[in-house]
Amino acid sequence: xxxxxxxxxxxxxxxxxxxxxxxxxxxxxxxxxxxxxxxxxxxxxxxxxxxxxxxxxxxxxxxxxxxxxxxxxxxxxxxxxxxxxxxxxxxxxxxxxxxxxxxxxxxxxxxx
Numbered sequence: 001x002x003x004x005x006x007x008x009x010x011x012x013x014x015x016x017x018x019x020x021x022x023x024x025x026x027x028x029x030x031x032x033x034x035x036x037x038x039x040x041x042x043x044x045x046x047x048x049x050x051x052x053x054x055x056x057x058x059x060x061x062x063x064x065x066x067x068x069x070x071x072x073x074x075x076x077x078x079x080x081x082x083x084x085x086x087x088x089x090x091x092x093x094x095x096x097x098x099x100x101x102x103x104x105x106x107x108x109x110x111x112x
Contacts, residue, residue, distance in 0.1 A: 010094065010096070014103050017104075025066070026068055027046065028042060029067060029082075030042065030069075031070070031071055031079055032071050040111050042101065044112075048060075053069075057086055057089070061091070064092065065093060067086065067091060067094045068097050069082045069094065069095070074100070079097065079098070080096050
């Protein structure tokens with residue numbers, strides 16, 4: 001019996017994200033509210049709050065695009081929720097960066 005891999009979310013590590021940002025055309029999306037994004041975010045990220053993720057993603061991205069969503073840290077549920085919502089709407093290449101801002105910053109990588 002073959003089952004679809006529905007509900008299985010793809011994740012990405014700090015190193016993998018760093019490599020993708022350097023080499024590939026990916027969209028890095030912070031799903032926290034605008035105030036938190038303005039305070040500090042991963043360099044190169046755009047802000048689409050969780051409550052607007054589906055509508056804005058449909059306007060800005062193609063379903064084949066690679067999209068990496070993130071929030072605060074591994075305890076934050078906003079990015080896995082965003083990834084699941086995007087998967088359900090047909091976006092196939094969505095990754096959840098579970099470590100979020102904290103892991104990126106702890107690794108000494110650039111913030112804005």
